[in-house]
Amino acid sequence: MPEMLTVLDVVQRSAAFLESKGVESARLNAEWLIASALGMDRMKLYLQFDRPLKESELADMRSKVARRAKREPLQYILGSTPFHELDLKVDRRALIPRPETEQLVELALGSFGENDVAYRIVDLGTGSGAIALALAFALPRAELFAVDASREALELAQENALGCGLQNRVTFILSDWFSDFDVEGEFDLIVSNPPYLTEEEMGSAEPEVKDYEPHSALFAEKKGLSDLEKIVQGSFERLRAGGVLWLETGVKHRQPLADLCQSLGYASVEGVDDWSGRPRFVKAVK
Known part of the structure; x- marks a missing residue:
């Protein structure tokens, strides 16, 4: 008679297998994948560690774990990811929204004094729609354009x-x-997380990034600056006086973008570090 595997058995074996393939946080990944295969929240998995598994359940788990072992992003396998106060569908059509981009949303929201004003906002390079939808949820009267x-x-x-x-x-x-x-008229906010990785950064990226996520949303010419420069230039004439441009950028982009903003006539430019201390964001005010 074949061995009857429990949930805990499969979690432990899957975690060891994923770790051998270089997957970070292998145990956590295994738990997410197995919970997904069982159609339950990960925390409920702990209440069912002794549960024996059917062969049909094991087949779905093996499939998901095998995909992750090939370094396919966990979020693509699960099919969704939390972002700000939303749960978003994700697949290979767009980048997976990152925690840093949640910080960009928080910074953008900090540009406004009241939530019930009809602000006009553009999200450039919207991808999965994460930024635009998070802002729409937080600003109920805002007019949002996602490009x-x-x-x-x-x-x-x-x-x-x-x-x-x-x-x-x-x-x-x-x-x-x-x-x-x-679209006619001026805007209160333009926000963007555009491609900004250099060729070198793309080459050294984890397999989850370079092998699965769309390169067109990651890599930019001119040492990662080409799209950022287009956005800075195009935004100036579309922002109202006092309007704000918020950008997520590469680690070496703060000064070149500050110089460009000043040459175009933006009233002020500042850089903001992310939660880990990396120079990631640029704010320009017209």
Whole structure:
């Protein structure tokens, strides 16, 4: 008679296997994958460690663990990820939203004094829609425009808007930055997490990043500055006086972007570090 495996048996074996493949936080990853296969929250897994597993359940677990062992991102396997106060669908059409980008949302929200004002906001390179939808959720009267050059990414963002009940709050626009963005009027906020990795950074990235996430959303020419420069230049004429541009950037981009902002006539520029102390964000005020 074949050995009857329990939930704990499979968690331990999966964790050891994932660790052997170089997966960080292997035990945590194993727990998430097995909970997903069982259709339950990870914390409930602890109450069922002694539960024997059926072969049909084991097959789904093996499939998920095998995908993670090939370094496919955990979020793509699970199919969703939490972001700010939302739960977003994620797949290979767009980048996985990071905690640092949640900080960008917090910084952007800090630009406003009141939440019930009809601010006009643009999210450039929206990807999964994370930034635009988080801002729409937090600012109930704001007018949001989410822009991306990838039709597939925009479709994912629209699916997330529908899933979050925010489909009537955001206008989605297919455009390479501002090239096909023909919305009239000025804006209170333009925010973007654009591609900014250099060729060197792409080469040294973890397999989860370089082998699975869309390169067009990661890599930029001119040592990672090409898209950032386009955004800084295009935003200046579209921001109202006092309007704010918030950017997520590469580690060496703060000074070049500050110089560019000053040459264009922005009233002020400042850099902000992320929670780990990395120079990640730039704020420019018109």
